[in-house]
Amino acid sequence: MAIIQSFWNTLTQLAQESGFAGFFADGGWKNIIMILISFVFMYLAVGRGFEPLLLLPISFGMLLTNLPNADMYHPEFWEYYEKFEEDAGTVNDHYIDYQRILEHGGLLDILYMGVKLQIYPPLIFLGIGAMTDFGPLIASPRSFLLGAAAQGGIFFTFVGAAVLNMSAADCASIAIIGGADGPTSIYVSSQLLTKHSACSVGTIALAAYTYMALVPIIQPPIMRALTTKKERSVVMGQLRPVSRLEKLIFPVLVTLIIALMIPSAAPLVGMLMFGNLLKESGCCDRLVKTAQNELMNIITIFLGVTVGATTQADKVISLDFGKVMLLGVVAFSLGTACGLLLGKLMYVLTKGKINPLIGSAGVSAVPMAARISQKVGQEEVPTNYLLMHAMGPNVAGVIGSAVAAGVLLAIVK
Amino acid sequence: MAIIQSFWNTLTQLAQESGFAGFFADGGWKNIIMILISFVFMYLAVGRGFEPLLLLPISFGMLLTNLPNADMYHPEFWEYYEKFEEDAGTVNDHYIDYQRILEHGGLLDILYMGVKLQIYPPLIFLGIGAMTDFGPLIASPRSFLLGAAAQGGIFFTFVGAAVLNMSAADCASIAIIGGADGPTSIYVSSQLLTKHSACSVGTIALAAYTYMALVPIIQPPIMRALTTKKERSVVMGQLRPVSRLEKLIFPVLVTLIIALMIPSAAPLVGMLMFGNLLKESGCCDRLVKTAQNELMNIITIFLGVTVGATTQADKVISLDFGKVMLLGVVAFSLGTACGLLLGKLMYVLTKGKINPLIGSAGVSAVPMAARISQKVGQEEVPTNYLLMHAMGPNVAGVIGSAVAAGVLLAIVK
Amino acid sequence: MAIIQSFWNTLTQLAQESGFAGFFADGGWKNIIMILISFVFMYLAVGRGFEPLLLLPISFGMLLTNLPNADMYHPEFWEYYEKFEEDAGTVNDHYIDYQRILEHGGLLDILYMGVKLQIYPPLIFLGIGAMTDFGPLIASPRSFLLGAAAQGGIFFTFVGAAVLNMSAADCASIAIIGGADGPTSIYVSSQLLTKHSACSVGTIALAAYTYMALVPIIQPPIMRALTTKKERSVVMGQLRPVSRLEKLIFPVLVTLIIALMIPSAAPLVGMLMFGNLLKESGCCDRLVKTAQNELMNIITIFLGVTVGATTQADKVISLDFGKVMLLGVVAFSLGTACGLLLGKLMYVLTKGKINPLIGSAGVSAVPMAARISQKVGQEEVPTNYLLMHAMGPNVAGVIGSAVAAGVLLAIVK
Amino acid sequence: MSDLRFMFAQLLSSNIPPDRTDLSAETIVSVVITGISVVFIGLIILIVLVSLYGKIFEGINKSAEAKAKAKAEAEAAAKAKAAETEVKAAPAPATAPAPAVEDGIEEEVVAAIMGALSAMYAGSGKKPVLKGVKAAKPRRSAWSAAGIMDNTRPF
Amino acid sequence: MSDLRFMFAQLLSSNIPPDRTDLSAETIVSVVITGISVVFIGLIILIVLVSLYGKIFEGINKSAEAKAKAKAEAEAAAKAKAAETEVKAAPAPATAPAPAVEDGIEEEVVAAIMGALSAMYAGSGKKPVLKGVKAAKPRRSAWSAAGIMDNTRPF
Amino acid sequence: MSDLRFMFAQLLSSNIPPDRTDLSAETIVSVVITGISVVFIGLIILIVLVSLYGKIFEGINKSAEAKAKAKAEAEAAAKAKAAETEVKAAPAPATAPAPAVEDGIEEEVVAAIMGALSAMYAGSGKKPVLKGVKAAKPRRSAWSAAGIMDNTRPF
C-alpha cells in the first residue's frame, strides 16, 4: 500500500514537473505557438532551402528553448541587473553574474556565453575572411562606394523603427538587418538589447537570415523597377589582375583605417581581415583550412542553436515580432534601392561605363546578391558577365555593414 | 660555501616538492596502486582493444591525476560546499567556486569544467545523432519496446545498490551503467555524485566502458541460456524502406515527446535528435561532418582525460570500487536479460515472427550489441541476417537510456 | 539647426573616440611605433618565411592591440592584484578577477584566458606529441644527454639577465627562450610575469619564434667554430629498429619519471606524452588526427593572436625589449654551444664514434636544428646522413626544455 | 499555478536527496516501478506516433514517388537546357561531362569525391573532371552501417 | 588630455541609452546623417588609398614580374643541381619526376594534391609520385569563386 | 608529514619571488647549478631506464617476431575462411580483393588510403576497391619524417 502511495506520489511529481504541465501554466500556450513557429522555420530551412546552415540550428534552438521545464536556457540569467561594486564605489547597471550561469546554467546558457562574450561573430568573420577574395574590390576600388550606399538601408530603417516608438536598442538592432549580414546582426543586437527591449537576438537573427534567403525574390523586382533597359544592358569590361602584394596589403590597410576610425568595428573588421591575411599569405594553409571549416562549423552550430534559444515566447508572440519582420524587409529593400541609385549616379558620371545593377550587390549577402546582379543583367544581354564586377560591391558591403555596426554601437550605448 | 648551501637548499626543496616525496606522504601508497591500475586499463585499451578511444584517455587521466604534487586536478575544488547567498537570503549547498577554479585550477580542472557544466556529454550525443540511422527503428517501431525493456537492468541494479546501503546518488550512478552508454553515465554521475559519495565519475565511466567492451563476452551466454534453439532460429523478413520525410519528422517528434515527458532528459535527447535532424536534412553536410568528427574527437579527448582524472585514490581503493564493478556487470546482465525476456514475450505474441535474440541489443552499446544478436543468430541459421532488425532496439536503447537517466535525475536530487 | 548641431556633436564625439585621437593622447606615439614593428614582423613572417604559422598571428595580434580605443585587449585586467579572501582570512596577491574579464573583456581578453589558464601550451604539446616519433631517441638513449646539455643555454642566460638587474620573473622568462620551444616559453612566461615585469608574454614569444626561424643562420657558424674538421667528418652507423612495445612504454615511462621528479613540468610533459601514446597506440587514429590538425590549428590561431596582444607599447618600447632580443640570441647560442661541447666530450669518450654536430640539435627547434646538423655534416662528407642521429637529441631537447621549465617554475614563485 | 505546484511538491516531496543512504524498501520499489513505467510509457507513446505517421506516409510516399520521379526528369531536362547560359557553382557536376559511374553507386558518393577534388581546386578557377567511380560489389547496407559505426562510434 | 576628453564627452553626451524610446526627430536625423557620412568617409578613404597603391604597384609589378621570372628559373636550375646532395622534405615535389601537369593549372593545385597524397604517406618513408593532373576547360574564375562561396559561406 | 614539510619549507625558503630584482650571486649560481643538475639527473634516469628496457626488449622482440609472424599467418588464414559468414566492418580491407600493393609500402599507408575512400562511401553501403598503390623510390625514413614535421610542426 505504501509502495503504491509512493509510486503514485513519484508519478504525480514527475507529471507536475513535465513539460506537458508547463503548457497549462501561465503563458504556456505561447510556448505551443512558438514550437509551431519553429516548425515553420525548420520547413523553410529544410524544405525550401532557406539558409539551412543557420536557420536549421536556429529553429531547433527555438524548439528546445520553448519546451517547458527543460531549463536548457534561462533568459533571466542574461538580463542586465544592477550591482553595487564596492571596489569602484559605483553601480554597475550592466551586471551579468557569470558565476551563477556557470553554476546553474543549462546547456544552451553555457554555449550562449560565446554570443554574449562577443566571440562567435568575430570568429565567423575570421572564417569568412579566410574564404573571401577581395581581388575584384582591389581592382575596382570605386566598388566601395556602392558597398557604402547599400548601408543606407540600415540608417533609414532606424528612422522607421524610431517612428514606431521602439527603443534605441531595438531601432539599431532592427536597422542592422538591412546590412544583410548574420554575424554582424547578432554582434550588434547581443550587445545592445536589454530586458526592456521588444526584440531578442534570436528574432533579429531569424529576420536577417530569412531575408538573406529571400534575396532572389526581394531584389529583382526592385532592380527592374529602378533601372532602365538601357542601363541594365551596359556591358562591363574585364577587371585588371591584382598582384599578390596588393592582396597582402589590403587586409592590413583596411584594418588600420576602419579600426582607427570606428574602434567599435575593430573586432569584426579585424578578424575578417586577419582571416584574409592568413589566406593571402599563402604560408598558413593549415590555419586557413581550419578557420574556414572546422572552427567555423563548430561555431555555426553553437551560434545557431543558442541564438534560436533566445526566442522567448514573450518576445516573439507580440506585435513587435511583426514590426521586426516588416521593418526587416523594408531595411533590405531600402539597402538594395540605395545601392542601385548610387549605381545609376555612377552610370551617369562615368557616361554609361558602369552597369547600375551591380549596385544592389552592395547589401552583402555574399555571394547571392552578386549572382542576382549577374542574372538580372543577363536577362537583357545574355552574354554579359557582371558577376566579377558585382563581387566588388558585394564584399565591400561586408566591410560597410561592419562599419555601420560600429557606428551604431558607438552612438547607442 | 654559501653557494653549496644554497644549492643544497634548492635541491632539498625540489626533492620535497617532488612526486617521489608525495608517495611517502599520508596515503601516498594508494597513488602507486592507482598508477598500477591505470597501467592495467592502458593495457586493456591498447593491448586488448577495449574501447580504446575512451579507455586510453581515461587511463592516462588516471595516471596524471595520481602523480603526487602535479596538481593537474584538484578534487577539493569540485566538492559542493555551502554558501550563504546574500541576494537570495538562502544557503546554496551546491556551491562550486568557479572564480577559484579559474584562478588556481590545473589543466585538468579547467578541462573538467566541460563535464561539470554538462556540455561534453550532450555534444557527444550531437555527434552520435549525426552518425545514427534511425531507419530500422522507424520501419519497426515496436523495437522501442525492446529498447525500453533493456533499461530494466538500470532499475533493478538500483535495488541492488540500495540493498548494499549505498547513497541514492551512488545507486543511481551505478545503475545507469546498465544503460551501456558512456556519455549518459557521465552525464548522470557528474550531476549526482557529491563528496560524500563512494564513487567518482571516473569509476562509473571506467566500469561503463569496460563492460561495453566486454559485450561480446557478457551477452552470448545469457542469450543462449534464456532462449530456446527454436526461438533463436526465427528468420525475420526484410524491413520496409523508410522515406526521407519520415526520417526528418522522427527526430523532432522524439525531442518533443521525450523532452516534454521528462524534461531532465532534454539536453541528451535534444542534442541526439538535433544531430540526427542535421544529418537527415541533407543540406547541412559541413556541419554534420564537423559534429561527427572534429568536434566529437576534441570533446572525446577532453572528456576522457578529465573523467579519468576524477579517479582519486581514496575513491577507487576501497570496497566501493569492487561494488561498482560487481553491480556494473549485474546491471549489464540484467539489462540483457530484460531485453531477451520481452523478446520472448513478443515471440509468443507475434506467434514466432520475432526472434528474441534482437532483444539483447536493446541495451544500446551501439553497434556491438546488435552485431552480437546477429552472430548468435547465425550460430543456428547461418543465412539469418538479424543485424538490421537488431539495429532498431539498439538505437531505441540509446533513447531509452537517456529517458531512464532523466527519470533518475528527476527523482534523485 | 538643432539637427546640424546634433550631427556635429555626434561626429565630434566619434572623432574623439576614434583611434586617430588616441594617437595624440599620452604615449599614443608609442602605439604608432608598435604598429610599425608589427609590420616588420608581418614582413618577416610572410616575406621571409620566418615561422609564419606563429609569427603572422602574433604580429596581427600586435597590430590589433595597439589600435587605440579598440579595447580588444585590456592589460590591466590581467595584472595580479591583492584581494582579501574572507573565507581563508588571507590576502591573495595573485588575484585575477575573471568575472570582470567575462563582463568587460574584449575579444582578445576572452581568447587570452586560454593562455592564462595554461591550457593552450599543453594542448599544443598534445598535438606535437601526436606528431613526434621518439624512435631515434629510444634507439639511442644517450641522445638524452645532448638534449640535457643544450638546456645549459637556459641557465647561463639566467645569469646574464640577473646581472642586468632584471627581476627573477624576467630572468626566467628570457632564459627559457634558449629552450627554442614556443609553447614552453609561453607557458613559463605567462605564469611568472607580473605587472612589474619588464617583458610581456608577447615579447618573449616574439623573440623565441624569431630565433627559432633564425636557426639556420645562428647555428652553423657556432658549429663550425667549435668543432674540428675531423670531428665533423665522423660517419655514424644505422640506428637499431625500435619495436612497437618500446614506443608504447616510452611515453608512459617519461611521464612517470619527469612528472614525479619535477611536478611543475607535468602538464607539458604529460600532454606531450599523452599525444604520443595516442599516436603509438595505433587504435585512436581519429583522435590523433584531430589532435595533430584541427585542435592544434584552432589553438595556434588563438594563441598567436592573443600572445601578440600582450605586446603593449609600454613593454616593448623600452631598453628592456632590446635586452630580451639580445639575451635571447645569447641563450640560443649558448644552448647550441653547450650541446656541441658535450658532443665533443662524447666524441672523445666513444673514441670518435659520435659526431659532435648532432649536439647542436639538442636545443629542440624540431626539426630544423636536426636538419642543420645534417647539412653542416654533409659539407665535410657529402654522403653522411646525420639526420636520423640528430633527431634523437632534437626530441630529447623538447623534453629537456619542459624539464628546465619545470625547474624554473619550481624555483621562481 | 506555481503556488499550487510548490504546495504539491511540499506535500509529496518524493525527491531523494543524493547523500541519503538508508533508503526504505518502499522508496526503492517505487523508484523501480516508476522508472520502468515511465520509460515504457514514453517509448510506447513514440511507438503509437511513429506507427501512425508511418502508415500515413506509406500512402503518401507511393503517390509522391511517382510525382517526384516525373518532376526530377522534367527538371533534369530543363537544367541540361539551361546549362549553357546559367551561372553554375564550381562543384556542380551537372555541367561537366558526367563521370562514368557504375550502376548502384549513390550520387552522394560521387558528389563527395567531386567535392573533395573541387576543394583542392578551390580558387584556381579550374574544374576537375571525375572520369569514373567503381564500387566493389555492394554488401547489404546494414552491414556497412554497423561497420562504419564500429569504427567511428564507440563512445 | 584624457581630462579634456572626459569634459568634452560630458558636454556633448550624444550617446543614446539603449532603453530610451521617445527619440527626438533631431536625434534620429542626426543618427542617419552621421551614420551614412561616417560609412562613406571611411570607405572613401579606403578608395583613395587602395587606388593609390594600386597605381604604385601596377608600375612595380611589371618590372617585378620580369625579375621574378628570371630568378625562378635560376633557382629551379640551382635546385635541380642540389637535389642529389641536399636534404629534401618529403612533400617537396621538386626532386620527384615532375608530374605531367596540363598547361594553365596553377602550381598550388598540384601542390594541394601532392600534399593530400603525402599526408597519407606520412611516416611511411615512401613518397607518392603524381603522374599527372588534368583540368576541365577552365571557366572564368569568378564563377567558380561564387560557386565555392555559395557552398561554403551562407553565414 | 605535511606539517613537517611546511616547517622545512619555512626553514629553507629558497623560492625566489618573481618581482625580486637584486638577486645575490649565490642565488644565481645556485639556480644555474641546480637547474643543470636536475635536468641532467632526470634525463640520465631516463637513459638508464630506456637502455634497460631496450635491452630487455631486444631479446623479447626476436622471439616475439617469430611468434607474431606465425600467428599473423594463422589469423589471416582463419579470417579468409571466416570471411563469407562473419559480419565485417566496412573499411576492413581483408574481405575485399587485396589491392596490388608494391613491395615495401607499409600496410598503414594502404589502410589510410582505404580509410579515406571508405569515409567518402560512408553510409552508401558500397565498398570501394583499392586497385593498387605505387610509391616512388623510398628515401630514408628520417628524411621524410623531418620533411613532414617541417611542414606541420613549427610551433
Ligand code: NA
Ligand atoms: Na552589408
Ligand code: NA
Ligand atoms: Na541503453
Ligand code: NA
Ligand atoms: Na629545447
